[in-house]
Every structure is written in structure tokens, then in C-alpha cells.
Amino acid sequence: MRFSNFVRILVVSAAMAGYSSLSLGEKNKDAVVPTDSSAVAGIPLLSLAEAKTLWSDPGTLFIDVRSAIDYEFGHIAGAINLPYEEFSERMAERKPQLQGARAIVVYCKSKDCGKSLWSAIRLHQEGLTQARIYPNGWNEWDTNGLPRTHGGR
Amino acid sequence: MAGTSGTPMDCPAPTVEDKPPFAGGWWSASRLLCRYVLACVFLMAAITKITDLRSFITLVQTRSGLPYQVALAIGAFLPWLELTCGGCLLLGKATREAGLILAVLLAGLLAYALTHLGEPDCGCWVFPRLGTESVWWWPAARNGLLLLCGLRVAWK
Numbered sequence: 679m680r681f682s683n684f685v686r687i688l689v690v691s692a693a694m695a696g697y698s699s700l701s702l703g704e705k706n707k708d709a710v711v712p713t714d715s716s717a718v719a720g721i722p723l724l725s726l727a728e729a730k731t732l733w734s735d736p737g738t739l740f741i742d743v744r745s746a747i748d749y750e751f752g753h754i755a756g757a758i759n760l761p762y763e764e765f766s767e768r769m770a771e772r773k774p775q776l777q778g779a780r781a782i783v784v785y786c787k788s789k790d791c792g793k794s795l796w797s798a799i800r801l802h803q804e805g806l807t808q809a810r811i812y813p814n815g816w817n818e819w820d821t822n823g824l825p826r827t828h829g830g831r
Numbered sequence: 832m833a834g835t836s837g838t839p840m841d842c843p844a845p846t847v848e849d850k851p852p853f854a855g856g857w858w859s860a861s862r863l864l865c866r867y868v869l870a871c872v873f874l875m876a877a878i879t880k881i882t883d884l885r886s887f888i889t890l891v892q893t894r895s896g897l898p899y900q901v902a903l904a905i906g907a908f909l910p911w912l913e914l915t916c917g918g919c920l921l922l923g924k925a926t927r928e929a930g931l932i933l934a935v936l937l938a939g940l941l942a943y944a945l946t947h948l949g950e951p952d953c954g955c956w957v958f959p960r961l962g963t964e965s966v967w968w969w970p971a972a973r974n975g976l977l978l979l980c981g982l983r984v985a986w987k
Contacts, residue, residue: 679931680925683928687912687928687932691908691915736903825883
């Protein structure tokens, strides 16, 4: 067994990981920052294009506030489930993770669902001011054929 | 006769005790089998993750309990390490080293599976996600078998 082979394997892996991270970051370079005109209660509202751009950034965390059943049936790829009804109970365990995120995108089913707004307000109250709302939510994302997955919480 | 004259060499004749243990063909064959099994499993697992890297990074963040930046770094690095090691095993380059790296990785995954028995499988592998209510031992058993394969490949 050669030490140099270990080094080679790790260097090659790190180089590829670095390159892929740069590519992800590059996609996010032209991110559109929402203006105050597209905000509710001081919380920015995201369009589909903005949500899509933020989705490409690994530092963004998507939160699905729909029920666990809806979430398991299908959700935005990479999103975590934090149902509005369980917000208080599960906030404590999630908070360290949420604090580390560069941006948090909260979404629900569609514009008609107010859970994303109330959840985002509560996140802001918890000091997580990087929270934003994607008001058109799951329905628009899914209709546009964007990355989705199912199962798991 | 040319080449047969001169003094005999001092090299002693091999004895039964000098033969390496497990010198039989089955032992070599088992290493080859383990090598290809690991190569297939890890190449497919890596490709699955790399094609949806965003989801895998989030999965690591939500499941590991590690600090955010550490989970982010691990989530971004791990699939490429799996790809490199899988490629090495498939091509027969640095196989022992790749086998040992994967064995260390699998030991960690086995420890995680043992401490989280009965929880839903992460679906990070190409194996079917069996119902953890009835087959609660599956993730641990699968990781244990793969760990044995890794150790066998790392063993000379």
C-alpha cells in the first residue's frame, strides 16, 4: 500500500469537488436580489427565476411547509419538511442548521396557501432574516418540470 | 548441457510452511469479486448523487447533525471520492488504497446505521429501499457486507 496513492485519490476527488462547487457558484453569480417592491411584511417574495437561481446555490435551504403527506408525495429536490403545524416543536432542532444557511426559501402549495408567509414571519422573529418566500410554491415549480423528488423527510 | 553446469544456487526449496495463507484460487477470486461489486455499487451511487448534488448536500445537512459548513464540505466532496475510488477499483489502479478508503467510509456508515436502527433508509445507494418497519436490519447488514468487501480488497 502506498501513501502516494492515497494522496492521489484524495487530490483527484478534491479537484473534481472544487470544480463542481465552482460551477454551482457560477450559476448563482447573476442571482436576482428581490427589491422591496416584491416583499410582504419586509420579507422578499421570489419569482420562479429567482427561486431557481437560489436553488442552484448549495448555501440555500428550501423549506416545504406543507404537510408530511404532501411532502412525501413530491417536493422541490433538496427541500426539508417543516410543516407549519409542527413549526414550534421542530424549530429548536432545526435552528442550528437554518442559521448556517446563506438563504432560506420557504414555500407552500401555491399563492393561495398562507402557511409560507406565516412560517417566514416566524423565521424572521427567530432572527433568521435571510428567509424569503417563494409564493407560487410547489405547483409552479412542478408545472415547470424543475428538479423534484419524493419520499423521506 | 549449457546453463546446467556450475555450482547449484543456495536457494532452499520451498516448503509447505512458506506458502502464503489462502493461496488458493478462490481467495484471489473473492478479491476480484469484491472489487467489482464495490466498483459497481460506488460508481452508481456516485453518479446518482452527482446528478442531483443539491439534494445530496441537503440530505447530509439534515441527517448528519454536523455544523452547516462541515456538512456542506462533506456533501460536496463525498460523491467525487466515491467516483474516484469506484473508478480505481474498476480500472485496477491503486485498488488496495481505494478499498481501504471505502472500508473506512463504510465503517462510518455502518456505525450510523447501527445507531439509527429502524429509521428510514437515506436512499443514497442503488439498493431498493426496503420497508424499515419489517426489515429494520437491512441498512446495517448491507453496509456490513460492503465493509467486508472493502476490507477484502484492501487485504493483500
